Amino acid sequence: MILSRRTLLLGGAGTLLAGCDRLNDSPTYRGLLRSSEGLTMRAQRLITSRDAMAREFDASDMSPVFRSNGTANPGTPDYNRLAAGNFADWRLTVDGLVSRPQSLSLHQISRMPRRTQITRHDCVEGWSAIGKWTGVPLALVLDQAGLRDEARYIVFHCMDRLGGRPYYESIDLIDAFHPQTILAWAMNDAILPIPNGAPLRLRVERQLGYKHAKYISRIEARATLAGLHGGQGGYWEDVADYEWYAGI
């Protein structure tokens, strides 16, 4: 479309706004905006040590109500059957680029060394809630499976579907081996409730809420995110162009 100078002058603010929308639809311009995501990630990683910890709070700081977001109940026949049996038949598969693929029951996971942390959950929408999480450090599960040298990303496959697509998320090894990155099976001193991701969810405390995959059934180590679903490394990344690096 050709914009004459007259149109620009007459259109004034309206044209400016329409221009923003048109820019927003341009793949080239979107690419330019997206390049700042890499800049942000590199800058944050530059000033953050690998083990820099997210703030941990006191029990008195906790939110009275920890709201649920996204899927409140996967509700599929398979999930309903697992939930009816208190997830006794559920297994966590750990596969992909690992030397010793794993199939772990909830009982096995809950008997592994645990970490409890009271942290703030920050939703990309803007709200925050402080809750208490207990689970096994992801690093222990990955070490048990023996990560191969080619592995660069850890993918979390989930049991819930949104708009017909399975939910999934991924993080890199820096976050995967962070001491506060845990697979939580308890929240606020109780078994993890279904709205918050039962039987197992990820806590990756230095990133926003949508990275914290719920209803996990499989953990896959991969060399690349390309070729998996939409290729952007997560459900929201694929369907709505949310940032893969959600540290801000």
Added chain:
Amino acid sequence: MASLAPQVRRDNQPRVDDSAREIVKRHRWPVRLWHWVNALTVFVMLMSGLMIFNAHPRLYWGHYGANSDYAWLEIGSTRDAGFLRVGAVTIPTTGVLGYRTDANGQVNRRAFPGWATIPSTYSLSAGRRWHLAFAWVLTIGAIAYWIYLLAGRGRTRLFPRRAELRPGHVWGEVKDHARLRFATGAKALDYNVLQKVSYLGVIFVILPVVILTGLTMSPGMNAAWGWLIDLFGGRQSARSIHFICAFLLILFILVHLIMVLLAGPLNEVRAMITGWYRVPQARHKEAPAPVPPEETQP
């Protein structure tokens, strides 16, 4: 090229007639560049910020805050009306905030209307892409300008002299502004004390606070710089302060644009584009009270 402004300005004799009709270089290139980059950047930041706010149009104090917690500010809608609530005060805003009906009779319950957001249709992810990319432009520009101001001569133009801060002088400026009596001649080349305080407030208070509260909302930055959380009293407090700063910026821009219109938009805009400024002539005999010379040149 040396600016004429400092020489004229330091001479506090009210020789209005001498400098009338004179064209002087008023704004140096870093000032002009920063001004226009910011005009674009702040416009994008404010409108993409309102888009992000629309995703959760409630503000809280403290570390946490979500739907079941008390919000000190909320934009929302009842069945058929929009409202803005601040504390215990609820203001009906149907048609503007929280509830509006478009030409096709479609009801839209977004907090801020499409004409105020980037993009104009709801997309939190696109709003974030714009906001977080332009945040780099804003921050790098701000750091460069702080260095320029503190290391260079710009400082002498922006920081008020002690005599200018005397209540009598400030009150005189307020009265002149209220009567729309603008400085002429040599005095017009100097920022008045109200301008200086506003510009300093924006550059050294609102700008750093808006950048730091923005960073405080980042879970990654919280791990790197935990002191940010303590500085602002929690992530949700930082979000509230971020929003308040945005509205102070809108207020500043409105007053700024009104003053440009009143002071002579062509001359003012040309000065900010080319640097060259036509010194306004006195329109009446009595010049505003000059700053006493013994105070300005100790």
